[in-house]
Amino acid sequence: MLLVLRIYDAFTITVWKPFVLTRRFKKQGISGPKYRILYGNLGEIKKMKRESALSILDRSSHDIFPRVFPHFKQWMSQYGETFLYWNGTEPSLCISDPELVKQILTNKSGFFVKSKLKPEMLKLVGAKGLAHLDDADWVRHRKILNPAFSIDRIKIMTKVMVECTLRMLDEWSGDKTEKLVMKKEMKREFQRLTADIIATAAFGSSYAQGIDVFRSQAELMKCCVLSHTNVFIPGIQYLPTPMNFRIWKLGRKIKNSIKKIIDSRLESKPDYGDDLLGIMLRSCESEKKEQKLSIDEIIDECKTFFIGGHETTSNMLTWTTMLLSLHQDWQEKLREEIFKECGKDKKTPDSDSFSKLKLMNMVFMESLRLYGPIPNFYREASKDSKIGQLEIPKGTIVIFSLLKMQSDKAIWGPDADQFNPLRFENGVFRAANHPNALLSFSMGPRACIGQNFAMIEAKTVLTMILQRFRLSLSDEYKHAPVDHLLLMPQYGLPVMLRPLED
Numbered sequence: 001m002l003l004v005l006r007i008y009d010a011f012t013i014t015v016w017k018p019f020v021l022t023r024r025f026k027k028q029g030i031s032g033p034k035y036r037i038l039y040g041n042l043g044e045i046k047k048m049k050r051e052s053a054l055s056i057l058d059r060s061s062h063d064i065f066p067r068v069f070p071h072f073k074q075w076m077s078q079y080g081e082t083f084l085y086w087n088g089t090e091p092s093l094c095i096s097d098p099e100l101v102k103q104i105l106t107n108k109s110g111f112f113v114k115s116k117l118k119p120e121m122l123k124l125v126g127a128k129g130l131a132h133l134d135d136a137d138w139v140r141h142r143k144i145l146n147p148a149f150s151i152d153r154i155k156i157m158t159k160v161m162v163e164c165t166l167r168m169l170d171e172w173s174g175d176k177t178e179k180l181v182m183k184k185e186m187k188r189e190f191q192r193l194t195a196d197i198i199a200t201a202a203f204g205s206s207y208a209q210g211i212d213v214f215r216s217q218a219e220l221m222k223c224c225v226l227s228h229t230n231v232f233i234p235g236i237q238y239l240p241t242p243m244n245f246r247i248w249k250l251g252r253k254i255k256n257s258i259k260k261i262i263d264s265r266l267e268s269k270p271d272y273g274d275d276l277l278g279i280m281l282r283s284c285e286s287e288k289k290e291q292k293l294s295i296d297e298i299i300d301e302c303k304t305f306f307i308g309g310h311e312t313t314s315n316m317l318t319w320t321t322m323l324l325s326l327h328q329d330w331q332e333k334l335r336e337e338i339f340k341e342c343g344k345d346k347k348t349p350d351s352d353s354f355s356k357l358k359l360m361n362m363v364f365m366e367s368l369r370l371y372g373p374i375p376n377f378y379r380e381a382s383k384d385s386k387i388g389q390l391e392i393p394k395g396t397i398v399i400f401s402l403l404k405m406q407s408d409k410a411i412w413g414p415d416a417d418q419f420n421p422l423r424f425e426n427g428v429f430r431a432a433n434h435p436n437a438l439l440s441f442s443m444g445p446r447a448c449i450g451q452n453f454a455m456i457e458a459k460t461v462l463t464m465i466l467q468r469f470r471l472s473l474s475d476e477y478k479h480a481p482v483d484h485l486l487l488m489p490q491y492g493l494p495v496m497l498r499p500l501e502d
Contacts (some may be wrong), residue, residue, distance in 0.1 A: 012039050013089050020093050021393060025084045032084035033075060034310045039231055042084025043157060045071045046229050049483075053490065059326060063417040068483050069375070081392070089232040093390075094272050096405040104398060105377060106444040112379035115397050119237040120227060123251035124220045125307055126300025129205040130449065132166070134390060138469045140290050141301070142449065144283050148202070148276040149449050154456055155424075157201040157275075157349040162348050167462060172497070183474055186321050186493040190314035190461075197457055198309035202276040203302065204269075205261050211222045211255040213306050217282050220250040221307075227482045243425040248435060262295070276305065305450070312373040313454045315486050317395045317461055318493050319371035320364060325471045325495055327419055332438040334360050335466045342463055354459045362421035365428060368440040369412075370419065373486045375403040377442065403487070404441055411437050469497040 018035045024351040025031070033041045055067060059313040066073040072094060075083050080093050093102065104112050113134045117125070125131060130141045147153065169191065172182060191214075192207065199210035207214075223246060237244060265277055272278035280301060286292040293301070324331040334357075341356040343351040353359075377400040381392045392398065409416040412423070412432045429435040441448040448454075465471070474494035 018086065018089065018091070021396070022084070024391075024393060025093075028389075030082055030084055030390075031079050032081075033086075033460060035086045038089065038436060040090070041071070042086075042088060042229050048074065048239070053480075053482060055480070057479040057481075059471050059473065059477065061417075061479070062419060063407065064371070064481045065407055068403060068481050068487065069401070070403065076404070078140070087240070087397065090397055091395070092399055094399045094401055095171065095389075096401040096408065098405055098437045098439075099389070099403070099410065100387050101377075101400045101439065102436045104400075105439075105442060105446065111382055111385040112398060113382045115197050115378040115380040118227065118232055120220065120224050120247045120251075123247060123254070124217060124224055124303065126303035128297045128300035129304030130301060131304050131308065138446075141293070141297070144279065144291060144293060144448060145301070148279050149453055151452065153274075153293075157453070158351040158456060158460060159478070160201040161457050164193060164200060165461050165464045166168070166348070167196070170195050170469060172194045175491075179265070180498065182236055182497045184495055184497055185493045187489055190317045190321075191310065194310035194314040194317070194457065195306075198306065201276070201453075202305055202309060203261055204265060204275050206275050209261060210257075210306065213254055213261075213302075214310070215407065216250045216253040216257065217307050218454065220247065220254065221311075221485060228485070231262055236457055243349075254303060255299060258299050258306075261302070262298065275328075277302070288400065297497060309453075311486055313457055315371075315373035315488060316364070316367065316454070317458055318489065319487075320367040320458070320478075321464065321465075321471060321495060322473070323367055323370070323419055324363070324466075324488070326474045328472070330359075330419075330421065331466070331471060332361060334462075336365060338463050342467070347467070349460060349463045351456060353463075354456055355450045357459060357463070359421070360459060360462065362424040362456075364455065365424040365431070365438065366421040368421060369406045369438055370489055372402055372406060372440045374440065375399055375483055375487045377439070400439070406438060406440075407422070409438075468500060470500060472496045472498075 001341070014037050018040075022035060033044060052067050052070040057064065057067060071085075075085060075094075082093070082097070084453075085092050085094065087151075114132050117127075117132060122132075127259045128137075130138065130145060133141055172184070195210060195214045196207035199205045199207055203210065211304040223243065227243070241338070262277070262281070265272065265281065272281040277298075280293055283291060283293045284295065284298070326336065335358055337359045338349075342353045376425070377398075379398045381394050381396045381398065383394050385392045405411065407416050413433055415423075423431045428438055431438065436443055441451040441454075472495065474496050478496045480490035481487055
């Protein structure tokens with residue numbers, strides 16, 4: 001009897017459900033690539049991404065969507081901009097209409113929850129971290145963590161950002177391998193710097209203390225990229241395969257490394273401190289359940305902020321540096337603005353200066369539009385829902401194709417694939433024909449809690465670099481944006497830095 005039930009369940013998941021959902025969407029005029037039993041469209045996705053990864057774009061081209069998501073590009077041309085495809089047996093509805101996205105993230109946010117993550121992703125970002133919680137648990141975590149990201153708190157953390165950036169710049173100044181012009185792999189430099197900043201500012205440790213976390217998370221992220229387009233079969237995560245052994249080992253290392261940082265804080269500071277880690281540890285003592293975090297929840301929040309607090313910001317800095325190296329006129333405009341508002345002679349900036357850097361803010365917005373670190377958002381319909389004219393069945397994964405939406409000429413105008421920061425001259429809401437067309441930090445109640453931290457961090461770093469160096473792309477740079485969970489330069493970002501005094 002048990003065998004019969006399992007066969008029935010397998011048939012329902014792999015055959016009957018895809019058949020029924022495909023018909024339901026087809027009645028609404030939505031189609032997509034043909035479903036293949038168990039594998040869905042994963043084979044096609046792998047093949048197209050593998051072929052696309054062999055191409056190199058002209059470095060002046062910002063029309064990167066076809067290279068990064070060749071399968072989306074092909075299916076949109078065949079089936080329209082809203083289409084259904086299958087991630088294994090999981091129905092995935094891709095949309096790029098900003099009005100529909102707005103409804104899902106705001107008016108209908110209770111109907112659409114964070115989609116379930118694979119086990120290796122949960123070990124990377126934390127199953128109990130803010131980014132992947134819903135309902136009452138999310139409200140509780142958000143309320144506890146909000147004070148750590150208040151404007152006053154971020155102003156204090158700006159000093160840490162400056163100190164960490166100065167250490168990096170001092171290392172560059174001590175590099176005697178080349179006298180006048182240095183070549184730096186900026187993706188790697190920014191990863192190390194933002195890791196140092198989040199470790200120091202949020203956790204009161206240092207890059208040296210957090211290095212085991214960062215290295216293990218980087219390795220685990222590679223595992224996640226490799227498994228991203230593999231069929232997931234429940235239970236497969238428990239099999240003693242070489243990949244699973246590697247994932248288990250890295251998961252343990254991340255947890256143990258964070259536990260050491262927590263134990264060190266508990267031993268050294270009776271009052272826990274007033275940074276993010278201190279705020280979380282103080283909540284452990286609360287007698288009110290709605291104001292309390294467990295140690296396991298704190299460990300997962302640390303995972304979330306270690307990975308989110310440095311990978312996304314380092315990518316934003318990487319792509320902005322690429323754009324300014326390519327567009328020298330804008331690099332000079334920013335430098336003039338920095339000298340005017342923050343001073344020359346390598347004067348360290350303060351948080352009050354950043355509100356005056358209007359051009360820099362516009363450049364970052366344009367960088368986020370063209371090369372946003374997170375190219376897609378995912379939500380899962382927790383119940384049958386209606387969005388606009390779309391009826392979305394329970395269990396459907398909805399993918400917001402941000403990279404497509406943020407480069408769409410119908411939304412941004414005929415120059416959508418060009419670098420033009422002036423489009424943000426009158427603010428983000430007036431830059432396109434829809435006020436919510438730029439969603440790099442999401443929107444609605446689940447907008448990114450670390451948005452202000454990330455922007456001030458990026459402004460601090462870029463300001464201090466442009467005060468000291470002129471940037472230009474190395475001849476070795478290959479323009480090859482790729483989706484590795486985040487939008488990354490496939491071959492890194494080698495940049496030539498010339499000291500201003502030269």
